[in-house]
Amino acid sequence: MTGGSTWAESADLARKLSGAGFSGMLYTETSQVPWMQIAAASMAAPDLFFTTGIAVAFPRSPMVSAAVAYELADNTGGRFRLGLGSQVRAHVERRYASEFDKPAARLRDYVEAVKACWRAFNREERLSHDGDFYSMSLLPRDWAPRAHDHEMKVDISAVGPLMTRVAGEVADGVHVHPLHSMHYLEHRLRPDLAAGAARAGRDAADIDLIIPVFACPGDTPEERAPYVEVARRQIAFYGSTPNYAFQFDDLGFEGTTGRIRAKMKAGELDTLGELITDEMLEHFALVAPWDEMADRLLDRYGDHALRVVMYLGERQMRADPAHLAKWGEIATAVRHG
Numbered sequence: 607m608t609g610g611s612t613w614a615e616s617a618d619l620a621r622k623l624s625g626a627g628f629s630g631m632l633y634t635e636t637s638q639v640p641w642m643q644i645a646a647a648s649m650a651a652p653d654l655f656f657t658t659g660i661a662v663a664f665p666r667s668p669m670v671s672a673a674v675a676y677e678l679a680d681n682t683g684g685r686f687r688l689g690l691g692s693q694v695r696a697h698v699e700r701r702y703a704s705e706f707d708k709p710a711a712r713l714r715d716y717v718e719a720v721k722a723c724w725r726a727f728n729r730e731e732r733l734s735h736d737g738d739f740y741s742m743s744l745l746p747r748d749w750a751p752r753a754h755d756h757e758m759k760v761d762i763s764a765v766g767p768l769m770t771r772v773a774g775e776v777a778d779g780v781h782v783h784p785l786h787s788m789h790y791l792e793h794r795l796r797p798d799l800a801a802g803a804a805r806a807g808r809d810a811a812d813i814d815l816i817i818p819v820f821a822c823p824g825d826t827p828e829e830r831a832p833y834v835e836v837a838r839r840q841i842a843f844y845g846s847t848p849n850y851a852f853q854f855d856d857l858g859f860e861g862t863t864g865r866i867r868a869k870m871k872a873g874e875l876d877t878l879g880e881l882i883t884d885e886m887l888e889h890f891a892l893v894a895p896w897d898e899m900a901d902r903l904l905d906r907y908g909d910h911a912l913r914v915v916m917y918l919g920e921r922q923m924r925a926d927p928a929h930l931a932k933w934g935e936i937a938t939a940v941r942h943g
Contacts, residue, residue: 607659607818607915608643609634616643617650619924626934629941630655632689632816632915635662641674648682656682659781659816659915660691660763663716664709665702668740671716672723676751676758684756689781689816690717691763708739710768715739717760717776724758727751761816766849767798774802779814784917785844786817787889789856791910814912820891821916823899823932830893833918837891838879840917842866846878857889896932900939914940 608619608631620631631647631654633640644656656678663671675688692698692709699706706712715737726733726745733745761779764770773780780799782791796810803810820837824830844850851863866881887893894902907914916937922929 607632607634607917608920609636610638611643613642613646617646619920620647620651620654622923622930623934624651624654626930627938627941628654628934629937630657630685630913632657632659632818634659641678644678644686645681648678648685652683652685655685655687657687657761657816658689659818660689660761662693662698662702663690663713664692664698664706665704668716668719668735669723669742672720672727673751675720675760676724676727676754679756679758680752680754687759687761687779688720689761689763689779690720691781692769710772712739713762713769714772714776717762717772720760721758721776727753728755729753761814764795767794770795770798771802771805774799774804774808774810774813775806777813779816779912782815782817782911783844783850784818784820785841785850785853785890787853787857788906789889790853791815793856794852815910816913816915817907817911818915818917819903819907820918821899821903821936822891822893822918823896823936825895832922834887834891834893835879836918838882838887841882841886841890842878845882846870853890854886857886859886862886896936900936900943903936903940904943908943 623631633644635658640658640661648656661671671690675686678686692713695706698704718737719735719740719742722733722735725731727750733742735742759778761781762773762777763781764773765783782795799813800810803813820840822830822833822837824833845854845863846866848863854862862881866878869878869881892902892906903914919933923933
């Protein structure tokens with residue numbers, strides 16, 4: 607998992623990851639749009655696979671997202687997969703000046719509109735989409751992109767039951783939230799995904815899971831400490847969202863979100879991670895020696911994930927070639943495990 611960087615930095619990281627044994631890169635959209643970084647990285651490392659995890663949907667017309675994704679798939683030889691998400695109301699309305707109402711229903715319509723665009727780009731049918739939020743019916747031949755036959759897939763991020771059911775209805779895959787436990791995957795996400803799939807007459811087994819992991823490797827507590835510290839802080843940050851309180855409550859850690867929010871309100875941002883105990887960390891992260899991490903990833907996610915994404919480590923990999931090589935050994939072992 608990577609985010610904002612220059613095109614040159616993105617290309618350099620891609621070359622290093624490819625050489626180390628990674629299979630691909632997932633680009634977030636926070637301070638930068640992901641498209642140009644992906645283009646630079648794909649040219650530097652033609653064997654890697656790329657996805658957005660996620661690109662923010664609502665500020666863009668479905669035509670724009672569909673066209674950019676179609677172009678990236680064409681120029682990477684099919685090594686691109688579009689990941690979309692709703693983001694949260696404050697960002698969509700106050701940062702992007704876009705509409706957010708009924709986000710689950712809106713994203714369902716958005717995904718269906720993107721797929722209609724792709725069918726039109728492929729000359730399978732005329733552009734014709736008339737949904738509750740998006741309507742499109744014009745694509746003159748001179749404005750249609752060059753057709754290609756690479757497979758096009760669109761995934762969405764989902765946490766709660768409404769969005770997860772939408773994923774089951776219309777998406778090819780789900781970007782699982784980094785804040786997750788196995789209890790959540792087995793008792794919340796998978797049943798909701800199956801319910802959505804059944805409603806659309808689909809098989810939930812055909813819907814892929816892309817899962818980011820707080821993996822904290824190291825052979826000593828001191829070596830693991832930088833990873834663990836960031837993991838605790840990120841778990842607390844995500845867990846401050848009231849809609850995610852159930853992630854803690856389901857595991858018997860009731861009131862954790864309230865305590866995190868109280869700390870934030872008091873301005874104690876630097877110590878948020880202290881609220882994430884070792885017991886919590888066992889549920890939300892993987893802490894292990896370097897040579898055990900691949901097996902731990904396969905044991906936990908082998909029956910669930912199409913891809914596991916390393917949330918942590920980019921900073922250490924950029925700074926320390928030894929860490930890059932060790933992460934590469936984990937990536938290679940997982941790919942062939």
